[in-house]
Amino acid sequence: MTANPRPRLPTVLVVDDEVRSQEALRRTLDEDFEVFTAANADEAQRIMESEWVQIIVCDQRMPGMSGVEFLRRVRSQWPDTLRIILSGYTDAEDIIAGVNEAGIYQYLLKPWQPEQLLLTLQTAARVHRLQQENQRLSLELRTAEPVLARRVDSKQERARREFALDGLIRSPQSPLNAVCDLVERIAPFDLSVLISGESGTGKEMLARAIHYRSRRAERAFVVEHCGALPDQLLEAELFGYKRGAFTGAYEDRHGRFQQADGGTIFLDEIGDTSPVFQVKLLRVLQEGEFRPLGATRSQSVDVRVVAATHHDLEAEVRAGTFREDLYYRLATVTLRVPPLRERAMDIPLLAGSLLDAGQKLLGKSVAGFSTEALACLAAYPWPGxxxxxxxxxxxxxxxxxxxxxxxxxxxxxxLRTPAVNQREDHLLELIPLAGGLKERMEALEARVLKETLIRHRWNKSRAAGELGLSRVGLRGKLVRYGLERG
Structure with a gap:
């Protein structure tokens, strides 16, 4: 296998015999990953031999070799590659058997949701990066144990600093300050915490901040995304299983709860679990014990639970779709992470921090943002x-x-901010409520002129051409609306 330089973005190989499915996966992933595609196992093998691939997303049903068969081969040749299988096949026992035989990291049912798939792969990329770091640390341990000990200590300190509340980017007027103040007060105590908030607001980062400010900071912080798996797979992931529990269970496997013993477990998207699974999870929270699949005895565990959801669980409890007793076990303390549209005052600081990180990631330096760019960033509602x-x-x-x-x-x-979630009446939101029809239409015309000029970097010839105006006509409108720029 030829060695290629490590790409700046994580690499994903999509293996699917359907071209439309390949393209849908590429569109979902190509902003965050470098994506390779293959139509079958042989083509994927050739790519693996010439490219450095971190994650494989493979369809189960393909002509010739199935997805599990191919990933079993990948496991033997490229054991460091994380393997994800996609399928509409829902027989849980066969799924678990395939997962174990091929060492599959995650299983996703079709039809997959773009946000769920992207979140799963972003998590997989972080897991792969941590695995590579652990391998390097293990190698150093064999050659220089005292040096490694110091590095592990410094790694722990880095984690503390990274997830300290002082490291959460926010302004003195930010609504996030109240959330951080509450975390400061409850983190030292072994209370269950339920974090609610939209996708992308940083719920997992807040959960890590809770862990690293608690007495459990020296122990494991374990993450499980509950919305990504059917019940039986989720049960196997969380509680583990014994050898022979099902076809393909060739060895005992510790579940997430056992891995988190003495530390913290973060159950993301807990609101997506089924009522049947909620009963099994409730027993762990009530009794502090669980039974692995195939085991005859229960095991005790000492774990702090932090859960997160984008659902309104109180409303779901009232509707009968989420168990009331489980809700109150999880929600000893509740935190709501405000969406970014409620934190406009934080955006300049947050954008600067993200730009610094982006320059390191891409190896490209700039002086910062223009005033116009920051104004547009602060005005946009950021649904993601x-x-x-x-x-x-x-x-x-x-x-x-x-x-x-x-x-x-x-x-x-x-650029066309304010945006209003693609509603049919979005044009009304662009026009001020005050004034008559003439004033409102002029305000809309001024907004269109400015947006067009910004896109063309204030090149009046190009802007006039796009708008169907002469340069003289455009200049007259700019003077009229006070949009001339020196």
Whole structure:
């Protein structure tokens, strides 16, 4: 196998015999990953032999070799590659057997959801990075144990600093301050915490901050995304299993709860679990014990539980879709992470921090943002929250050819701020409520003129051409609306 230099973005190989499925996966992933595609196992094998691949996303049903068969081969030849299987096949026992035989990291049912798939792969990339770091540390342990001990200590300190509340980017007026103050007060105590908030608001980061400010900070912080697996797979992941518990269970496996013993377990998207599974989870929280699949005895565990959801669980309890007793076990303390649209005052600071990280990631330096660009970033509602802001800044940085990131680099949806979730009446939101029809239409015309000029970097000839105006006509409108720029 030829060695290639490590790419700056994590690499994903998509193996699927359907071209439309390949393209859908590529569109979902290509902003965050370098994506390779293959139509069958043989083509994927050739890519693996020439490219450095971190994650494989493989369809189960393909002509010739099935997904599990191919991933079993990958496991023997490239054991460090994380393997994810996609399928509409729902027989849990066969799924678990395939997962274990091929060492599959995650199993996703079709039809997959773009946000769920992207979140799963982002987590997988972090896991792969941590695995590589652990391997390097293990190698150093064999050659220089005292040096390694110091490095492990410094790694723990880095984790403390990274997830300290002082490291959460926010302004003195931020609504996030109240959340952080509450975390400061409850983190030292072994109380269950339920964190609610939209996707991309940083719920997992807040959970880590709770862990690293608790008496459990020296022990494990274990994450499980509960919405990504069917019940039996989730049970196997959380509680583990004994050898022979099902076909393909060739050895005992510790579950997430056992891995987190003495530390903290973070159950993300707990609201997506079924009522049947909620009963099994409730027993762990009530009794402090669980029974692995195939075991005859229960095991005790000492774990602090932090859960997160984007659902309104109180409403689901009232509707009868989420167990009331489990809710109150999880929600000893509740935290709500405000979405980014409620934190406009934080965006300049947050954008600066994300830009610093992006420059290190891409190896490209700029002086910062233009005033226009920051104003547009602060005005946009960011339905994808911090994750969307991070992606937009990386995109701007990649496209930049000037010392500062200007507003012309922004995606059109951000330039056309304020956006209103694609509603049919969104034009009304662009027009001020005060004034008559003439004043309102002039305000809309001024907004269109400014957005067009920003996109064309204030090149009046190009802007006039796009708008179907002469340069003289455009200049007259700019003077009229006070949009002339020196």
């Amino acid at each position: 929250n911090v994750r969307e802001l991070q992606n937009e800044i990386l995109r701007m940085l990649a496209l930049a050819d000037t010392p500062r990131l200007g507003a012309d680099l922004l995606a059109p949806r951000i």
